[in-house]
Amino acid sequence: MTRTHRAAITAVVLALLFAGAATVASAGGGDGGAPRTPTERSADAGFARDMSVHHQQAVEMSFIVRDRTRDDEVRRLAYDIANTQANQRGMMLGWLDMWGLPKVAPDSEPMAWMGMPSHGTSGPVDGAVMPGMATRTELERLRGASGRQAEILYLQLMTDHHKGGVHMARGCAERCGTEVERRLAQGMVDAQESEITLMADLLRKRGAAPRA
Incomplete structure (x- = not known):
């Protein structure tokens, strides 16, 4: 079983856990039934919103490279990343719905829930609103590439993307109050670190x- 297949299986298992565990975690429990629904400014909500945006770009890049190369290894990796991250994104947006919280927070800086700005004081660079995200220029380069050139650019961009994602997921694993979300975040760390190693090999x- 490949690393990417293990990552996809992890996403399915976490999706099954979500059905029961997320309801318990958000509704209350061992402390006399006190509500535990995350607030709009919580790390739980911030992570769900920001990682959904982060994941969406990974899915986009994976679909781009799928159509720009015929290499089976890269196309299989791209499919696994797109499938896993689309499923995880759906879970996180579902949690926001269940918590009655908005999916976007225009008055809140991305990654503010981690106690850090998502970018420098000059603002997002060419559309890259969080660490690791590809710029608009880089996405256009990927769309215009083909074959080996597209494969290399995708693997480099996705490696950077995963590094940014791992950093954010660790933040949730340390700060989020909902147990099932912390487990999802740690699963992201483990799977994406494994894929970073795989992409270095490719x-x-x-x-x-x-x-660099």
């Missing part, structure tokens, strides 16, 4: 390396 096969 880049080496193509005479390339992750970007």
Whole structure:
């Protein structure tokens, strides 16, 4: 079983856990039934919103490269990433619905729930609103590439993307109050770190390396 297949299986298992565990975690329990629904400014809500945006770009890049190469290894990786992250994004948006919280918070800086700005004082750089995200220019380069060039660029961009995602997921694993969300976040850390190693191997096969 490959690392990417294990990541996809992890997403399915977490989706099954969600049906029961998330309801218990948000409704209250061992402390006399006191409500535990996350607030709009909580780490739980911030992570669900920000990682949904982060995941959406990973899905977009994976669909782009799928159509720009015929390499089975890269297309399989792209499919697994798109499938896993689309499922996780659906779970996180579902939690926001269940908690009665908005899916966007225009008055809140991305990653403010981690106690840090998502970017420098000059604001997002060319559309990259959070660490690891590709810029608009990079996405256009990916759309215009093909074959080996597209494979290398995708693997480099997705490695950066995963590093940013791991950083954010660790923040939720440390700060989120909902147990099932902390488990999801830790699962993201484990799966994406494994995929970073896999992508480094795929880049080496193509005479390339992750970007500095």
